[in-house]
Amino acid sequence: MDEIYERLEPIFRELFDDDDLIVTPQHTAKDVEGWDSMMNVQLMLSIERAFKVHFSASQIASLGSVGELAALIQRMLDQAAPGS
Amino acid sequence: MSCDLFLDLAWLPRPPAEFKDMCRRLTGSASGAAIQLLASFALDATQSTRLARIIRALQEPGRPLPPLxxxxxxxxxxxxxxxxxxxxxxxxxxxxxxxxxxxxxxxxxxxxxxxxxxxxxxxxxxxxxxxxxxxxxxxxxxxxxxxxxxxxxxxxxxxxxxxxxxxxxxxxxxxxxxxxxxxxxxxxxxxxxxxxxxxxxxxxxxxxxxxxxxxxxxxxxxxxxxxxxxxxxxxxxxxxxxxxxxxxxxxxxxxxxxxxxxxxxxxRGKARRCLVLDLDNTLWGGVIGDDGLHGIMLAEGDAVGEAYRSVQRLALALRERGIVLAISSKNTEEVARRVFREHPEMLIREEQITVFQANWDDKATNIKAIAGALSLGLDSMVFLDDNPVERGLVRQILPQVAVPELPHDPALYARTLAAAGYFEATAFSDEDRRRVAYYERNARRVALQERAGDIDSYLTSLDMEITFRPFDLTGRSRIAQLINKSNQFNLTTRRYTEADVAAVARDPTCATLQVRLADRFGDNGMISVIICRTLPGSTWEIDTWLMSCRVLGRRVEQMVLREILQQAREAGISKVVGVYRPTDRNAMVRDHYAKLGFTQIEDDGTSRWMLDTATEIEPAPMRVHRTSPADLHA
CATH class of the missing domain: 3.40.50.1110 (SGNH hydrolase)
Incomplete structure (x- = not known):
């Protein structure tokens, strides 16, 4: 799980253009300046590219915090590589 | 890393790690050329966003940012x-x-x-x-x-x-x-x-x-x-x-x-107009100076040959629609032109090349001369070359020239060049068709002027590492191969068998060197071979000195001479004698010893040159790894 946060942080920093941004599980869109719906789409696309996963619309709609996002990524990575 | 030719814009170089800092520096400089340079990497979504943000900030009405x-x-x-x-x-x-x-x-x-x-x-x-x-x-x-x-x-x-x-x-x-x-x-x-x-x-x-x-x-x-x-x-x-x-x-x-x-x-008239082509391993497979007219690969029906034919076919189709063709190749001009005149499988004919530059000068200087001869700007030129070092040099010294990256497989060269879209047009007229003829009539004599730029800093950026070893068992077959195959950069063209090579390695009166060169693009492998024989009067005669033309212009010769002199001094030798035996292939090294500071002592067809081993040779920008014979015996 730590590894996922380590990979998420540069994606957030790059996208929101903030080198000091720290990503925590409690983070929500309200906590980050500029995190509007268009940014959210870009964030999801960046994450899909970086982790080579694909989210469905209902998965994206269900997300409420960075913690839930990280958990979703973890689940999808586990499914992609069973047993590892 | 695998790369999708189209989706990843594989013809563009990947952005360097410091892309973000380069963008930041742009804010202060406000140069159109610097913007274009950064835009010419294969940018992902975030990198484009970053660059676009800076471009927007620099865009003010009434503030021109040429050449944009x-x-x-x-x-x-x-x-x-x-x-x-x-x-x-x-x-x-x-x-x-x-x-x-x-x-x-x-x-x-x-x-x-x-x-x-x-x-x-x-x-x-x-x-x-x-x-x-x-x-x-x-x-x-x-x-x-x-x-x-x-x-x-x-x-x-x-x-x-x-x-x-x-x-x-x-x-x-x-x-x-x-x-x-x-x-x-x-x-x-x-x-x-x-x-x-x-x-x-x-x-x-x-x-x-x-x-x-x-x-x-x-x-x-x-x-x-x-x-x-x-x-x-x-x-x-x-x-x-x-x-x-x-x-x-x-x-x-x-x-x-x-x-x-x-x-x-x-x-807005920014499409490119001239395609500058390398020859060896770009228009045909192999090296004409070493492999000869019958050794290069260019045949229809041969999988390797057909790859290069498709490059030639694309170049000809471009010429038909008004793109001027030029050649920039490190070759002896006569040897290179002979392929166009005599090779039965060549598709491009000599007269279809508007400017033909085959020499041993660096390619940036040559491309500048070609642009001058055609009265075209450097921003009209595209340069196609299989060698990443040549591409890097031209990109660094002449950033206005478009230089596509090429994949390993030559079968994809033509597709990559076409995919890059350098010659986009919105109209096509009779005038376009006639344009090549216009350039041919008006091409001026090519004048190679002063060097196009700072080659030294480029050589430094190559991060080269040269390795010297005496002949050994591991290198033996490659040494024999080079001795029997090298024609152009070969001072004496003496051919030896593997058994001869083994004998030389054992002979205490001989000093030998196998030279390897690596750089940031990878390992070039063994690129030079030297054999020195001891003569009376504490003298070494350089029996064999050859080098792969792939590493020309990188100051390897200079570093090899440094190594020869150092080993000579260690062996108590006071003079080194170099020999040049002319053949119909090795004119490029006629002045090799003169350039390195030797004094001519004899010329009866074969010329002989001498240098004092106390001579100091300036080092070139590369790291040196050496195993001297003394190390081996220790």
Missing amino acids: TPMKLGVLANGTIDLVIPALVAGAARHGILLECVTADYGLFAQEALDPRSRVRTARCDAVLLALDYRAFPFAPSPGDATAAATNVEEAIAFLNRIREGIAACGAVCILQTLAPPAEALFGSMDRSLPGALRHLIEGFNRRLTAGLEGTADVLLDVAAIAETVGLAHWHSPSQWNLAKLPFADSCVPLYADHVGRLLGAM
Whole structure:
């Protein structure tokens, strides 16, 4: 799980253009300046590219915090590589 | 790393790790050339956004940023185009355009086009891109009903024409897109032949659209062709359409934006006009100076030969449409020209090359001379070369020249060159056809002027590492191969068998060197071989000195001489004698010893040269790893 946060942080920093941004599980869109719906789409696309996963619309709609996002990524990575 | 030729813009170099810092430095300098340089990397979405943000900040009315030409582009789309805008700005800068985009609010493309007071119509745009996909049009499939199908296509075209007229009224050129059909078939293969099937309707629309451009100033962006090239299943992403109404998959944005950029560039006269070709391993397989006329690979029916023939075929097709061809090759001119004159499988003839530069000077200097002879700017030139070191040198010293990256497999060279779209055109006339003849008549004598730039700093950036070892068992067969194959950079052209090589290695009166060179592009392997024989009077005679032409111009010779002198001193030798035995292949090293500071002592056909071993030779920018004979015996 730590590894996922380590990979998420540069994606957030790059996208929101903030080198000091720290990503925590409690983070929500309200906590980050500029995190509007268009940014959210870009964030999801960046994450899909970086982790080579694909989210469905209902998965994206269900997300409420960075913690839930990280958990979703973890689940999808586990499914992609069973047993590892 | 595997790289998709089209989606990853594989012809562009990957952005360096310090791309972000380079962008930051741009803010202070405000140079159009620096913007274009940064835009010429293969940028992903975030990198384009970063660069576009800085470009926007530097864009002030009345502040020119040459060589970029400012252009204002309205963008009307039926989907969400916001994500594409930064990529468009970066893609345009890559092709010489300083782009400002004016967009409409989501879903309002028709209103914006039709309302004379709308944002896009009042913005004084130079051009308006109608980024519409099939979902923007009132297509109503009517499988099997040819009359209804024809009416439906006319309705869609009429709708498009009303939008075009609205845009034309504000004085802007329209950029019209063909439509990419969806990947989902209804019947199957029959969708293409059945009137009223969606694929059939869209094909009808595309045909009517392209026919309707004849005689107008409007310009075509063939999105259907781009989508076909990457595949419809890659182009259309149902998930991303549903999520955010992205008209095509985000993975296709860089390619789409580059296509728009080349079109805008072509509209402003920025398309390239001259293709400069390397010869060895670019126009044919192998090295003519070493492999000879019958050794190079160029035959029809041979998988390797055909790869190079396809490069020649593309070059000839480009020439037919008015692109000037030139050669820049490290070769002896006569040897290189002979291939054009005598090789039966050559497709390009000598007279089809407007400027032919085969010499041993660096390629940046040569390309500059070619541009001068043609009276073309460096920003009109494209340089095709299989060797990453030559590409890097030209890119660093002449950043205006477009230099495509090439994949390992020569079969993909032609495709890569074509994919890069350097020669985009919006019109084709008789004048274009005659252009090559014009350049041929007007080409001036090529004058190689002073060196084109700072070669030293480029050599330093190559991060070279040279390794010296005496002959050993591991190197033996490669040493023998080089001794028997090297013709051009070979001072004496003495051929030895593997047994001879082994004997020399054991002979205490002989000193030997096998030289390897690595750089940031990889290991070049063994590139030079030296044999010195001890003569009376504490003298070494250099019996054999050869080098691979691939590492010419990198100061390897100088470092080899340093090593020879050091080993000579260690062995108590006071003089080194070099020998040059001329052949019909090795004229390039006639002055080798003179250049290195030797004094000529004899010339009876074979020339002999002498140097005191106390001579200090300046080191070249590379790290040295050496194993001297003393180390081996320790």
